[in-house]
């Protein structure tokens with residue numbers, strides 16, 4: 485983490501740069517501030533809807549799956565929490581009629597699905613990061629693309645270190661074919677939909693994602 489810069493009189497520009505500390509520490513400080521803003525926003529919205537932060541995350545995670553199969557243990561993996569935390573958070577959601585459980589075809593696992601009420605509630609709580617969307621207005625299109633590339637790289641690095649759950653994003657997908665086209669605007673290919681695409685279309689939470697070997 486960045487250390488606070490002392491208020492000393494500086495002699496010249498290079499002294500100033502030295503006193504500012506390494507770029508990496510300032511980036512970590514900036515990312516930490518964004519993380520705190522996100523946590524506060526998430527908690528505020530969840531509390532306003534009578535939910536815990538985990539319950540709000542469960543509703544949003546299920547709505548992103550768009551009806552695709554999801555078991556309690558897959559949910560725990562996706563949210564990076566333990567199975568007991570998920571099962572405790574699920575109980576009030578069943579009671580409020582926001583989620584229902586059905587048996588999988590083989591009868592061995594339970595599949596979680598949003599009810600129509602749950603889907604509406606998920607839409608309400610999913611809107612909370614809108615303030616970040618407004619903050620992104622401060623960046624031009626090129627800066628947004630560069631930021632997206634950097635965020636994807638950082639998530640991939642954290643996944644490889646086992647520090648965060650695997651996100652359903654293109655670089656970790658078995659259908660992703662990076663840099664296979666000559667077109668600099670669309671160098672990658674998605675073998676699932678059989679279409680070329682560029683960095684600006686890289687997905688971070690794709691319902692069709694299947695983990696690469």
Ligand code: SF4
Nearest residue numbers: 654657660674676690
């Ligand atoms: S299936 Fe989804 S995650 Fe996989 S490469 Fe295609 S768009 Fe990306």
